[in-house]
Amino acid sequence: MQPDRHAAGGASDPMTGRLLDGRYRVGSRIARGGMASVYEATDLRLDRTVAVKIMHPGMGDDAEFAARFVREARAAARLSHPNVVAVYDQGDDDGTVFLAMELIDGHTLRDVIRKESPIPPGRALALLEPILSALASAHRAGLIHRDVKPENVLIADDGRIKVADFGLARAVSADTQHTATGGVLIGTVSYLAPELVVDGRADARADVYAAGVLLFEMLTGTKPHEGESPIQVAYKHVHEDVPAPSSVVPGIPAYVDALVARATARDKELRPSDAGVLLHQVHRVSHALAEGVVDDADLTADLTPLRMRFEAAEAPGPDDTAPEPFGSDVVPAYVPPPPGEVTTPLRTLPRPAAAPPATRPPRRSRKGLVLLLVLLLLVVGGGVGAWWFLDGRYTNTPGVLGLTKAAATEKLDDAGLDAAFGEEAYSETVPAGRVVATDPEPGAKVVDGGTVTVTISLGKERYDVPKLAGKTVDQAQDALTATHLAYGESVERWSDDVAEGVVIRTDPKAGTTLRPDTPVDLVVSKGPRPVNVRDWTGKDADAAMAWADKHGLNGRIASQEYSDDVAEGDVISQDPTGGSTLHHGDDISFVVSQGPPLVEVPNVRAQGVDAATKTLEALGFHVTTEKAAGYLGLGFVFSQDPGSGQSVPRGSTITLSII
Template identity: 70%
Template sequence: MQPGRQSDGHAQVGTDGAGDPMVGRLLDGRYRIGARIARGGMASVYEATDMRLDRTVAVKVMHAGLGDDDEFAARFVREARAAARLSHPNVVAVFDQGTDGDAVFLAMELVDGHTLRDVIRKEAPMPPAKALALLEPVLSALAAAHRAGLIHRDVKPENVLIATDPSSGTSRIKVADFGLARAVSAETQHTATGGVLIGTVSYLAPELVVDGRADARADVYAAGVVLYELLTGAKPHEGESPIQVAYKHVHEDVPPPSLLVPGIPAYVDALVARATARDRSQRPADAAVLLHQVHRVSQALGEGVVDDPDLTSDLTPLVTQFRDDTTEVPVEVVEPTTFLQTTPPPPPVPAQKRTTPPPRPRRRRRGLLATILAVLLVAGLGVGAWWFLDGRYTSTPGVLGMTKAAAEAELADAGLEAEWGDRAYSETVPAGRVISTDPEPGAQVVDGGTVTVVLSLGKERYDVPRLRGMTEDEAQDALADTNLAFGTTTESWSDVVPKGEVITSDPKAGTTLKPDTAVDLVISKGPKPVKLKDWVGKPVDNALAWLEAKGLTGKVSDEEYSDTVPEGSVISMDPPAGTTLTRGDEVSFVVSQGPELIEVPSVRAQGVEAATETLQDLGFEVVTEEAPGYLGLGFVFSQSPGGGERVPIGSTITLSII
């Protein structure tokens, strides 16, 4: 709840509660009541201190007199317990519920900020992208509630709170008043012949006006109206009285927002039309389905798509005629308490035909006969009235938790027929056992009538799909289709998964999770870049092996003689060392053949001068020495290297002179 902003309807807000006997009171020995911050048709809201945990909370206290109605108070308590089980970051948490004397109360999270109504007043009409960004956390909260079997029944901008975190500067959006929601069971399926409809007339789904029946699609309708307001700054249906507005919800479609704000894409109009279809079978089944559709539209807006005929076609509801011929019951619309009190028409009683008074009987026997007939007539009317009003009814037996066979047998023993509704998930009721019945246990049903029984599918769980190889957008869609949430994305190098595709997920594929659990993605950045090492002067075989290990390609482009680089080693490389490469790039090498070799001619027995000249002409260095037993003749006795050997140019040839 929110000081000075949020209300239990449209009534007084921001009052200080001067003279309020509740102010200063200690409820349940725990909650010290402070200033009143809101007042509505059913309850007042106070800022309070939780003395046990030393924290500030909001306490909603039912108005005096309502708590005296045992049935109403019991429903208030049941709804509080149901709402307390709902834990979601976009839901105002319900901490506690209790009674203290004549006070029936809820203790809730205190949210200090403003409401979506304030945003609409200041900023609407707003761009579609921003409108959807504001609606997304609201739908996320409603989706969590719908999965838990709860419907809100009073979705409106006043119940959407926006608080700014002073430490980070980010805004938090929370949906309030789930304490007024009712568990989706037989309790919510009251028809207009005896139920109380909770809701604000501007956001009321047509079926609530017609017969008082509500399911998750009523919340979807209200969310669609809120989206229309964000886009246009106006409500879709206006009237001089609440009953006129309710009539329009039943008989008139919500107009396309683009009629008021030209330029809104057709697929955004189609999204609003789908959410607010008067035929509820044309609406998304629950808030999770609508949230998925919002994601599709947000993506199109983010990509700057002006017109998407396929998306528009997918979202546009089928052309159907809402049943205007449905018999509408009289309703009393009470504003601003946001209640529709439905009143059953009185049961038909046969009218007595007026006749001319008979002439005075001549004999007392005729008077006695008339008396007997009158008594019989009165008795017959009494019995008929009893039969019509009560006698033909029986109580619905309690079959919650039973197996299908046991429940069917129990209903048959009571003279009732079982009709099997769509199965639903339950965190508490095992699969195959009864979750709820319509009418609820103990409710009146015509003898021989039908009781709709809903069996449990067990706990709602989903396996993480295999996402490897998908793009990030495809993976997010796959998670949404599996009723799981997208968490965060991290990037990692991969030599095998192409850039932009999913490498893995956390939790891994095949892990079984609760609905809406966040799944993180690891996206490939492609192969990791490689910095090329310097292989000049090193064996080319080592260079080629290193490149292959890095996913690169190496080749020998040429071989050359080198007097400085050993044979088989790299003389040069292209590209040069230090270049950054990616997988598949090619590096070429020029490899040394070693120094160039030439054949040494034989100069034995030649004169030293002629032999020296011959060798020097070929590029050799010549050194002479006296052979053993030197005689001074001046001829070559031997040479090293010998004639016919191959040696590098410039090598030294030693001549032994005799």
């Protein structure tokens, strides 16, 4: 991906200014590659500046390609390492697939190579070390990068080195070693390992090869294989060894050449098994450079791939111009090689010359006999020397797999070898505390007194589901990533107790022990369930208030009013009305009836019964009459109940006693 800070990232770019997923405000474009562009953006939710990688329009229509793009987020998010560009988020905004990543202000390793190459070996290895550290972390997690190149190595302004773009990374397991992306080669051709070119299969050693090419390019300023087309370059990766850096830049120590040869061996079995092993070898070479060592034959031999050591021993030296001691008339003499070696004519014996005519019996030549003995000594000495150089000074790495650390150390010590312990690694088959791998591998040759790097098993890689209840979804996703577990999906549920957007629980539940990258689902609160408001008109106001409290609503009596139609204590009206929808904490108010209004009873005593009745009915009262004690038949009101001056509800009954 090429830097593009001054390219069309302004108003002419339709992405600039767009808000992705309601969260990321896209700014100017800073880089553009074959499948995506990278923009500077603002994370509005967390108020931070990020880099957003956006797939080019139309490419998301390819389901397989989009799935690979999404895998970049999940693969890279698994890696928590200071030399890996952090991936924060992944999303799809109406067909626009994107990643949110850590923003690194600085430049790329390509810029450094362009400006500084050829880079001195010490500086080149110092640049390579953090790259290998990042790749080693990925390899321990079961991931390969597949696209290691200078453009994917970012160097921050403060000097930090970060490996970016794990978009082609793929989880490695015993049953998924098949061609990436349906057989299509993925990666930059200048850094492709031969096995990727031949059949698309790759493991951690493909990244080791690319790192070796990277080192060659830093040391020389050129790529090891050039061609007029990518096919020609790929062909050279398969059929030609990477040349020694010293053939391009004289003066580079032989052990540095050997390191490059080891990392870029065409036969992947001759390369370091992963970036962690290569990092250990880089440390050895860096130490030799720091000590000012010009030549270290043992280190050179130890790093040089075995096949190349044989080829070097068999090939005539370029400076071997000394004439044969017996002239040109010679015949080859076969000398048996040491066991396991290639049969090679090492020296020649003189052809017999024609005997001159003899006038007397020939006299034996002492000079010829001496020369013959010298020749035999030279042949034997040469054979012994060749045997010593090619095999005699080596021993086989003993098998220590499955042993404890102490037992492995003792066995290596008995074999005359030193044990060095690299970073521990997880294993599904080897118990914790026992040897899971060695470099060199068991049975491989190693210089007598050399070092065997031992990897101790951490046991099965398992992680407990963290307690995420009460966290926001973003916080929960970050916690899962930090625990090497994967975020599955969010399932929303109503909750009267947990605020909206907050995790209620996880599935599997907190504390469950899982393999790395196992998806964990989040059950997230949607807040309280909405309340359908009942119609309480004409119903008991106390019952209405109890219902509101039960459903988390703020019920209140707005007022009390007289009503001729609604009984005292019942609801005259409510706000909002029945059939409305409320949420937890919303208000609902009621107007409660005080019954009919009160009316003062007038004094109608001594009035005629008809006149009194008319007066009371006009005020809304009901009137009944009865005969008073001592009734005389006069038809006048003797008394009334209720009495005059009392206030009673409209519609009350007034009883008149008639005399």
